[in-house]
Amino acid sequence: MPLSGPDTCVSFLYELSCFDLLTPQEKELIDTQSVLVNYKKGEIVCKQGSFASHIMYLEKGLVKIYLEGNPKDLILTITPQKNLMGLQALFEGNNTFLYSISTYTDSSVRLIDIQIFKQLLKQNPLFAYRIINILNESTSQSYGRFFSLTQKQLHGRLADILLCLSRKIFKSESFDLPLTRSDLSDLTSMSTESVIRIMKDFKDDGIIDINNKSITLLDLPRLDSISAKG
Amino acid sequence: MPLSGPDTCVSFLYELSCFDLLTPQEKELIDTQSVLVNYKKGEIVCKQGSFASHIMYLEKGLVKIYLEGNPKDLILTITPQKNLMGLQALFEGNNTFLYSISTYTDSSVRLIDIQIFKQLLKQNPLFAYRIINILNESTSQSYGRFFSLTQKQLHGRLADILLCLSRKIFKSESFDLPLTRSDLSDLTSMSTESVIRIMKDFKDDGIIDINNKSITLLDLPRLDSISAKG
């Protein structure tokens, strides 16, 4: 059951740029009709509920896309560079951001006017087809996380996220985590204390190693097993 | 915060048929290259993990789209007639169904060859644009449910589902529920016993009325309040 696995759970992953499919004129249109904005670490790129007049493309950086809740947020995805964000604003009748986005590292975001983007979709079917693929991949991952968060208990949920961060975001078994324990709790829908306790469990069992912000996954088979068993 | 509300949580709702945007020739292509299959109540339309060679359009009926889990399933959406299903199979590199679908009532499903569907997307940008809108609406609703299931407790989750069924599926405050309590538990990610207990709570408090399968929402403001408070 690939859906329940850890690989479907965090981020948009489309490797090829969707803009490759545009004609030179269309690329020119995007270049002239968009702006590049730089954000420092920790800054808010867009705010849930505010008006959405543009599609965002993360050229550089790492961000979280999250729903604001009381008292806890829910992180929908961790998104690395070269990904589109805010596509839901294309939905007719919805001109506000469904979620907030903030940066984990210094980031550059290209803001593309939504009318221009819609025009490109309507005139370039291959581009539209690519966007459909991106949306579908995003939906698939969303379902995987849905399953993880609602059907698994804490250890399984945290194993999912650690595996996903390792495989999909950092692409290494050893990485420096820019997320806090509180962020991990917003990703796994558990309390911050539980994240800390389970990380300690994993460390005591020799499954992972932790040194402050640095994390190494030592026993991937066991992590996979914990992920599968829930 | 519209996302956390009950209106975003169950079903695809696109009212206009996406096929209106096709040319007569394209409609002809779909007509000749698709088949209509009739299902009885309770039958399985597609099975998670099996090969997906076609897109499905529910012409008549009511179905649930769900992830199979052990021991409990997770219902992603309740989908009424005139909706596309299985669009995620368009995603390149994924040719299996992400979820299972089964019927609540006798239903008719049109099976459209996926290559034909892809061809239409690539040659008709307005059609592709419409599909993008459908996917985006679906994603928005999915986020709403995500929030409900992970951030709210039982009473809030059940209130969300009752309101959504009333407003979006049956479009009446009084309806005969084809779903069992166990289905409601798969929708709200709680135990069947909890569904029954909370339904009784609501009934004792005069918020809803239940007569076997017939349900009437008596106090919408209080249901909304329970939904909002979580």
Add this chain to the structure above:
DNA sequence: GAATTAATATGATTTACATCATGTTTTTCT
């Protein structure tokens, strides 16, 4: 570089639910 603030850590307590057990009603099937 000392002072604040934020993040991490850990034990004690509480609680919202699930699970279990068992009975009743409704639906389905022959």
Add this chain to the structure above:
DNA sequence: AGAAAAACATGATGTAAATCATATTAATTC
């Protein structure tokens, strides 16, 4: 219509995980 099987219902018990309280460590800030 009667038997079998689902679905519904309700109380008793157990538990996973949140919350609370309080240190300790690390990261910012002036």
